[in-house]
Amino acid sequence: MAKLKITQVGSPIGRPKEQEATLIGLGLNKMNRSREVEDTPSIRGMLRAVQHLVRVEAAK
Template identity: 40%
Template sequence: MANSKTIKVRLVKGLRGTQSRHRLSVKALGLNKLNDVRELKDSPSVRGLINQVYYLVQVEE
């Protein structure tokens, strides 16, 4: 697998007061609690979810 890059995504801000679509995006990334970290495959769909909730998450390459 030549393109098997992964990225770490951390939830750094709580979900209170956010749009329901953004809460669903965070859930789709697999993040539940504050400071949860998931290592995800770097793909356009994952990048799209991250871009939608950029103000709630921190990304480490």
């Protein structure tokens, strides 16, 4: 299955708690941290909820 590299580029400070929880669920908790995740529909939905806080690219 394909993998995505996600990097947190925005702070969750002042955002709804749901968005902060989504970042934690994706494995992100600090600015400029990256993580590789499987490309599944559930992950895509989580990324859509915090698209303004993350950068998404294809993993190598």
